[in-house]
Each structure stands twice: as C-alpha cells, then as structure tokens.
Amino acid sequence: MDLHLGGGAASAEERAAVDAVLGPPTSRWRGGVDLTLAEHFGLSGGNAVRAERHRLLPVLHALQDRLGWLSRGALDYVSLRLDVPPAEVWGVASFYHLLALSPQAPQVAHVCDDIACRLRGAEALCGELERTLGPAGQGSEYTWKRSPCLGLCEAAPAALVLRAGTPATHQALAPTTADELRAALTSTSTSTSTSTSTSTSTSTSTSTSSSPPSSRLDEVRRAVPDAGDPDHLLLARVGRVDPASLADYRAHGGFAGLTRAIALGPEATIAEVITSRLVGRGGAAFPTGKKWQAVAAQPVRERFIVCNADESEPGTFKDRVLCEWDPFALIEGMTSAALATGASLGFIYLRGEYPRAAAHLEAALAAARAGDLLGPDVAGTGHGFELELRRGAGAYICGEETALFNSIEGRRGEPRAKPPFPVEAGLFGRPTVINNVETLASVPLILARGGAAFAAIGTAGSTGPKLFCVSGAVARPGVYEARFGVTLGELIARAGGVPGDRPLRAVLLGGAAGSFVGPEALALPLTLEALRAAGATLGSGVVMVLDDRADLPDLVRRIARFFRDESCGQCVPCRVGTVRQDELLGRLGAGTPLGSVADERALLGELAQAMRDASICGLGQTASAAIESALRLGLLEASP
Amino acid sequence: MSDDAIYFNPPPRSAHTPTAPARPAPAPVEVTIDGRPVSVPTGATLLDACSAAGVETPTLCFASTLTPVNACRVCVVELEGARTLVPACARKAEPGMKVLTDSPRVRLSRKVVLELLGSSVDLSTAPDLLRWQQRYAARPARFGSGAAVATVAQQTKVKVDNALYVRDYGKCVLCYKCVEACGSDAQHTFAIAVAGRGFHAHISTEADVPLPDSACVYCGNCIQVCPTGALMFKTEHDLRAAGRWDPAAQTQTDTICPYCGVGCTLTLTVQDQRIVKVMSPPDAPVTRGNLCIKGRFGTTFVGPEDT
Numbered sequence A: 001m002d003l004h005l006g007g008g009a010a011s012a013e014e015r016a017a018v019d020a021v022l023g024p025p026t027s028r029w030r031g032g033v034d035l036t037l038a039e040h041f042g043l044s045g046g047n048a049v050r051a052e053r054h055r056l057l058p059v060l061h062a063l064q065d066r067l068g069w070l071s072r073g074a075l076d077y078v079s080l081r082l083d084v085p086p087a088e089v090w091g092v093a094s095f096y097h098l099l100a101l102s103p104q105a106p107q108v109a110h111v112c113d114d115i116a117c118r119l120r121g122a123e124a125l126c127g128e129l130e131r132t133l134g135p136a137g138q139g140s141e142y143t144w145k146r147s148p149c150l151g152l153c154e155a156a157p158a159a160l161v162l163r164a165g166t167p168a169t170h171q172a173l174a175p176t177t178a179d180e181l182r183a184a185l186t187s188t189s190t191s192t193s194t195s196t197s198t199s200t201s202t203s204t205s206t207s208t209s210s211s212p213p214s215s216r217l218d219e220v221r222r223a224v225p226d227a228g229d230p231d232h233l234l235l236a237r238v239g240r241v242d243p244a245s246l247a248d249y250r251a252h253g254g255f256a257g258l259t260r261a262i263a264l265g266p267e268a269t270i271a272e273v274i275t276s277r278l279v280g281r282g283g284a285a286f287p288t289g290k291k292w293q294a295v296a297a298q299p300v301r302e303r304f305i306v307c308n309a310d311e312s313e314p315g316t317f318k319d320r321v322l323c324e325w326d327p328f329a330l331i332e333g334m335t336s337a338a339l340a341t342g343a344s345l346g347f348i349y350l351r352g353e354y355p356r357a358a359a360h361l362e363a364a365l366a367a368a369r370a371g372d373l374l375g376p377d378v379a380g381t382g383h384g385f386e387l388e389l390r391r392g393a394g395a396y397i398c399g400e401e402t403a404l405f406n407s408i409e410g411r412r413g414e415p416r417a418k419p420p421f422p423v424e425a426g427l428f429g430r431p432t433v434i435n436n437v438e439t440l441a442s443v444p445l446i447l448a449r450g451g452a453a454f455a456a457i458g459t460a461g462s463t464g465p466k467l468f469c470v471s472g473a474v475a476r477p478g479v480y481e482a483r484f485g486v487t488l489g490e491l492i493a494r495a496g497g498v499p500g501d502r503p504l505r506a507v508l509l510g511g512a513a514g515s516f517v518g519p520e521a522l523a524l525p526l527t528l529e530a531l532r533a534a535g536a537t538l539g540s541g542v543v544m545v546l547d548d549r550a551d552l553p554d555l556v557r558r559i560a561r562f563f564r565d566e567s568c569g570q571c572v573p574c575r576v577g578t579v580r581q582d583e584l585l586g587r588l589g590a591g592t593p594l595g596s597v598a599d600e601r602a603l604l605g606e607l608a609q610a611m612r613d614a615s616i617c618g619l620g621q622t623a624s625a626a627i628e629s630a631l632r633l634g635l636l637e638a639s640p
Numbered sequence B: 001m002s003d004d005a006i007y008f009n010p011p012p013r014s015a016h017t018p019t020a021p022a023r024p025a026p027a028p029v030e031v032t033i034d035g036r037p038v039s040v041p042t043g044a045t046l047l048d049a050c051s052a053a054g055v056e057t058p059t060l061c062f063a064s065t066l067t068p069v070n071a072c073r074v075c076v077v078e079l080e081g082a083r084t085l086v087p088a089c090a091r092k093a094e095p096g097m098k099v100l101t102d103s104p105r106v107r108l109s110r111k112v113v114l115e116l117l118g119s120s121v122d123l124s125t126a127p128d129l130l131r132w133q134q135r136y137a138a139r140p141a142r143f144g145s146g147a148a149v150a151t152v153a154q155q156t157k158v159k160v161d162n163a164l165y166v167r168d169y170g171k172c173v174l175c176y177k178c179v180e181a182c183g184s185d186a187q188h189t190f191a192i193a194v195a196g197r198g199f200h201a202h203i204s205t206e207a208d209v210p211l212p213d214s215a216c217v218y219c220g221n222c223i224q225v226c227p228t229g230a231l232m233f234k235t236e237h238d239l240r241a242a243g244r245w246d247p248a249a250q251t252q253t254d255t256i257c258p259y260c261g262v263g264c265t266l267t268l269t270v271q272d273q274r275i276v277k278v279m280s281p282p283d284a285p286v287t288r289g290n291l292c293i294k295g296r297f298g299t300t301f302v303g304p305e306d307t
C-alpha cells in the first residue's frame, strides 16, 4: 500500500500535537525524511509503525484538544505517522461525535437534551440558547451543541463546556441555566489557553488533592447524597478519601484485596470470585468469575484486562462517581484480575465526556506506578502489569465490548460478530477480560472479606451491594448503594420520594435500553431474578422516576432518537430500523398514522421483533424495549 | 566415432502422474437443516450447510472471495437454543446444530430487512433483491413514502468523477464488499472506507474527494463485488441513461486478458458490437474475479471505431 496524501501540509502546531503523542518522526516510516541504516538496506520498519495503530484515537484527541477541529492536513500527517490509509483515518474520525472535521469554535458547550435533563427543562434551555447564542454549532469564538446524556443526570439540566487549547480545559455545569452557560462561554473566550483549571463542577472549583476533606464531602454529596453512611461497602471511601492519595486509600483499607489475592495465588483468587457469585454490573449480568476462569484457561499467553468505563446509557452515572472519587479501587480490582488471569497489560476505556474522571484516574495511575502497584513488578510479586487510560470520543456504541476493542485498536467502533467471545479473541484478537467499573470495584471487597461474605449480601440469585442511579422526580437524586432485594419503593423513598407528594406515573428501569414500569412495581424487589420474571431489567442500575408532570410521549420519542443517533450503522435492522421507529413514533405523536393506530402498533411490533432477532449487537436488539413497554403501559396516551 | 547424431534418450514416461500425498479430509460435521440431516466439512458455515441441503438462502454482504462481515442480516436463520437469529453466512456449523430456514421468525426478519432496504435505497438495478422481496412478500411502503421517510438517496447524488465508472450511493446497501475488495481482501489500495455513523454511514474516500484525487487505481474490483449496481461501468451508466441498455441484446463471452502473463479470465459483455462491461468469474483460478485497470477497462480498442 502506498499512502496517497492530498490534503495539504499540517501546520507546525498540528504536527506538534501529534508528535506529543507519538514522539518526533525518527525515520522515513515514521514520517521523517532521513533514512535509518536499516531502511537503506530494504526499507524495513513498516510493520512496527503499523503496530502503533492503537494510537490513532489518542492522536485524534490530541489534535481536537489543541486545535478544536481536525484539518485535512492534520489528518494526512496522522496517516503518514501511523501508516494508516487516509480513507480509513477519515472513516474512524467521522465515527465520533466529539471530533470535528470542519472548522469549529474552540469553545463548545455540549448541552444535554436527554431524558433526565428533559424532565428538568433541557428543551427550554436549548431554545433559549438558540435565541441568545444562535443556532447550534455556529459561531467562531464559541458555540453550543445538543448532546445525549452526559452522565450528570443527578444535577439536571447539565452541560459540559470543552475549550480547545494548550492545555485544553473543561467545565461541567450542572444544574445550569442559559445565563450561566453564556457567561461561561463569553468570560473565557479570549483566554482559553491561559486557564489552567481542569476540574470545575457545579460552579465550584475543585482541585482533587488540595480540597479540604469537608468541602470534598460536600461536593461528593451532590452526587452521592448519603456519602459517609457507615453501612456503605462499595461507596465506603467515596468522599472520605483523597482520590489522588495512595496513602489515604491504604489508610482506609485499600489494597487489602490485592494483598489477599497475592497470598491466594491465581486459582484461589478466581475461586473466591466464583464463590462470591458476582455478576457483571455493565448490563448483561454475566458471572465474573467464570469470565476470568475462561481467560485464565486459554492457551494463548498474551491476555488483556479491559475496564469498560464508557458509561453512556442515558440515566447512568455511577461509574463516573467511582472513577472520580475512588479510582484506586478500580486499579486494585484490575490488578487483581491481571494477577489472576496472567495479563500484563490493561486498558481503562473511559467515555470522552468524563474529563474530570480522566484527570482523577490519571493522577491515581501515576501514584500507583510510583508506589509499585503498577509496572514491571507489582507489589513485589515479580509479575508485571501496566495500565493505560483511553478516552472515547462520543459514541454510546463503544460501550459494547467488541466495539470498544475496535475503538482501542484504532478502528471504527463497530461491534464484532460473536462468537468468538472476548474470553477467546478480544482486544487485539487475544483472550480478554472485560468488566464494568462497578464490577471491578467490587473485586477488592470480595477478596478482602471473602467470596462467601459477599455472597451473603443480597439474595441467593443476586449477590452483593449494588449501585443505583436515581434521577428524575425525586427530592435527592444521586447514586445510592443498596443491597440487592431492596424494593423499588424503598429506594425511591431513600432518595426523598417524589417531591410535593405528586403521583408517581412510571419508572424507567435500566435506561434507554431498559423498560418502563408502572406504580404497581414499587413493591418489586430489585433483584436480577425478580426483574427478569417481571419482564424488566436492571441494566446499568438506572431508576428514573416520572411523576404526573413528565411528558412521556416526548421522553419516548427522545429514546427513539437516541438509538437513531447512536446506531453504528453496520447492520440493516438497526441502521434503518431505528430511523423507521422514530418516524413511526412521530406519526403517532402527530396523530397522522399510516392506516389506523392499530396498524402502526402492529408494524412497530414486527419491526421490534426483527431488530431484536436480526441485529448484530445489544443496541439494535434493545432499541425497542423501552418504547414497547411504554405502549404496553399506555404511557403514550395523555396523562390521566 | 560414428556419424550418428548423439542425442539424449529420455526415459520412458511414467504411467502415473505424480500427486501429493492425500490430506486427511476435514472431519465431517453433522447438522440438521429444516429437519434434514446434512454433513459438511469442519470449518463450513451454516450457509454451506443450507446449500448442501438444497435450500437457497438470500445473501447480500456475503461473497465467497471476501471475509464475512455479516452486516446485512438477510441470511439469518433460526438456530435452536440461540436467543437471537444467527447469520448463516458467518456462523460456523457445529455438530448437532438444528437450524430452521423458513420459520415464522426467519421469514419475518428477512421480510422486514428487505423492506427496510427497499424503503431507504434505490434497488432498481439489484434484481436479486427485488426477487427476494417478492419471495418474502416485502412491502417497503408499509414504512411510509415520500419526503416523510428518510432515504439514502435523499442524501446523495450520483458521482461521475472519472471516465471509467460511476458511484451512485443512493443505491448502496452498505454491504462493505467494495471496501473489503479495495482493501485487505484483494486490492490493498484502501481508497475507500465506511465513514460517518448510523443512518449517515456511507462509503467514502477521505473527505469525500473525487476518485481521481484518491488512491484509487481503477482496478474495478469494487464494481465486481457490488450487489446493487451502486458501482457501475460508465458505459453501462450512460447506456441506461440513454435508455439503450438492453440485456436481451447482450452476449457474455469468456476470454483471457491480452495484456500480461498473469492470464486473468475476462467475461466480456457485448452489446451492439461493443464491449460494455468486463467482469471476471469469482471462481476463476488465477485471481478469483479480481483484475487490474487494463483488463477491466482497457478494451475500448476492440470494436467499431467511434463515430
């Protein structure tokens, strides 16, 4: 393959952004002009360059962060440096919504208009921004854009301001107003590169290591209202420890799990996880111990551990809280998994809209490396384990495990066919453990207290503590830790109940890929088995409460649009089906059905079945679930 | 010394043609297709098993010469014990699998997939698809028509940017075949890739530059595999536009490419004494249907002089 580059030259700044990730161009293969000795004798070196393809997304991020968009010259330089054809670089870059392929203002406010924020006026907010700042996406100094759920649903309506520059900065505003957003965009529009604040949230500036414990606890309580509760197991350290301090983590019981894993050895560690009956918290509820065992048993020696921190299911924000406030627990869980399965390299794939979590994780990773908990010799075991953080770039589908692998590998985030499953052929085609953040953060708990003690929590079919993301019409939205078996009503009561004693109309369980349940479900114990029996799902732990003021047809339509926007486009049932589903709901909403309403419902039923049966991955397979449940419950009819 | 010429007497020819030692045949895998037992070699797919059972399976993104991408989903079958339907083209046969190819679930999914395609893409030059639409009683108009329905054709115009072939992505079903043929499955040129996402996913050069500005070498191997006529010889495109494309008046002739020693097989389509299209049989032993620009397009010297 010869690279055919016609996009013009990259600017010095663009080259600097790329070189900051890849190092300077050292040879002709690496985009330089001088031949190395080896190249004189046969131009070897291409394979080594192409093996770096997994740096593609980090390089695109570096350009986006510094310049605010990706010019064709910059993309050509990326092609040259990584020996990836320009058509493929274009194909990858155009997959991600956070990457701009045409000039864009350096400051962008990503304004959530997804379900939880709609319940708190996101649509009015967008309307006001349109009036005062102009249409979305326009403007040369600053602009605003609609965004799917930003994972800040406890403080709706939410927005995330991203400012390109050196360094790039970010500011989460939640809850926010049009005035506040306008002020945030205009105040710093001339000085983006001088601002060094990297973490601002809810208009309070936080610097992780220096904030005094009391203000940290206050800050955390905005997301975890009962942070500090002595009954907490998973959230025990959240708000209490400095997330950047290894010593603080240790002082609060950290690394007891890893110490035990080292003492037990790989087989007994896996046995402990199997005994705990921990199942994945990412949505599919697969037994974690079995997954680890399958990877440990593979004949291939190179294995990987991947943490799925792409958390993009609308209404979900628990993984953000764990990554931000207890990052060492995740690192400890991953290191334990690595020792148990013989992996020497791991990745944390964090969604691109979590810049503060990224900063806290990077700080924790650096501290763990300095403390010999990562690196060539983990805690004196002689086993090496390195852990890298990778950022997504605005694609819900990259939370699907095989799409996530493709994204890390520098390809389009399209799911792969299964089989083969990740335990056999995952990241880079090697056996891979992939687990959710909460799953991995539960591992230190299991190892420190014993699998049997963990299994004693909850019910026989659903063991352990579980995080729930409670949002919508409750007095104190946030992440709640409960034991499996808590009823839906109890959980809502813990979140302060529906304000103003308004009647509860429905609850969305499991997010956009989950389903609605009616008030009769308040007595339902939240366990995997009880929900399965009721035809619902816990999914990622979303509990979105809807009172009589919620505009349900509008919410359902937003869910349909979510899937339409987030389909990867690979398979026909989902690529076209999600569009037709959205159009169908539009016709029902406008009162202009094709044929009768019953005809439309029958058509939706057929479409839903075909998407469920014939789509490649879980996105298409669940894209109708919430919508069908809303129809079954009669939620699309005007509220009584 | 005698005057007899000295020459070498070759030994008598052996009666036997030497052959490589027989390889052990792959172990057979027994599966059941619609209740009928069939046996296929290890490594075969359910599609192979269906063919062995004499069942015709619609396929769109599958080609024997390309890596399966299993994206189109028209080939789905019902596998006993599986939660969802499975793509026959990519799923390997395993001992004891029980497969239904015409159950209500299979018929429904195939029908809806064909309707979704028909409602979004111009299938007028995809005869196989039109035939399957009839077979599954697909009615794309159930999903609406006119401007209220988003289609691919609304987003794109036919691209005529070179003298050899045209690209009409309003007819593209996004089967990924052209990308694979241009890339690692055949040509290794990588001029085109899938860009965008979701309903806006499409085949594109970098930044959608015209083909002459891309890496394209005009091998036409993408045209060879395109199942819908989205990629089409300019000759065919122009004749169709003029209303003079006439399959009934065409002949197909297999020959060997005159240009080089590789010796690719060409199938010439001739209308009115002109070569209007050059394909190559995918089972041709030399290059499995792939050609270079000379064999594919270098035939204008044959035939009557231009008027």
Ligand SMILES: Cc1cc2nc3c(=O)[nH]c(=O)nc-3n(C[C@H](O)[C@H](O)[C@H](O)COP(=O)(O)O)c2cc1C
Residues within 6 Å of the ligand: A279, A280, A281, A282, A283, A284, A285, A286, A288, A308, A309, A310, A311, A312, A313, A396, A397, A398, A399, A400, A401, A402, A434, A435, A436, A437, A439, A440, A617, A618, A619
């Ligand atoms: C469309 C889609 C999106 C997903 N997003 C996530 C996600 O954001 N986070 C996550 O942990 N799992 C997600 N999953 C589930 C993963 O594919 C996978 O099952 C999970 O990461 C396994 O980890 P666990 O066993 O610890 O749950 C998603 C699945 C699908 C189909």
Ligand code: SF4
Residues within 6 Å of the ligand: A397, A414, A415, A566, A567, A568, A569, A570, A571, A572, A574, A575, A615, A616, A617, A618, A619, A620, A621
């Ligand atoms: S179901 Fe949707 S998201 Fe999943 S592979 Fe198919 S098109 Fe992509």
Ligand code: SF4
Residues within 6 Å of the ligand: B178, B181, B182, B187, B189, B190, B191, B192, B215, B216, B217, B218, B219, B220, B221, B222, B223
């Ligand atoms: S003609 Fe050949 S090189 Fe050009 S796009 Fe098609 S397959 Fe690629």
Ligand code: SF4
Residues within 6 Å of the ligand: B171, B172, B173, B174, B175, B176, B177, B178, B179, B203, B222, B225, B226, B227, B228, B229, B230, B231
């Ligand atoms: S242009 Fe043809 S071969 Fe390429 S993806 Fe579209 S339909 Fe398939």
Ligand code: FES
Residues within 6 Å of the ligand: A112, A113, A114, A115, A116, A117, A118, A148, A149, A150, A151, A152, A153, A156, A157, A158, A314, A315, A316
């Ligand atoms: S942040 Fe708006 S819905 Fe989650």
Ligand code: FES
Residues within 6 Å of the ligand: B058, B059, B060, B061, B062, B069, B070, B071, B072, B073, B074, B075, B076, B087, B088, B089, B090
């Ligand atoms: S032919 Fe099997 S999925 Fe396309």
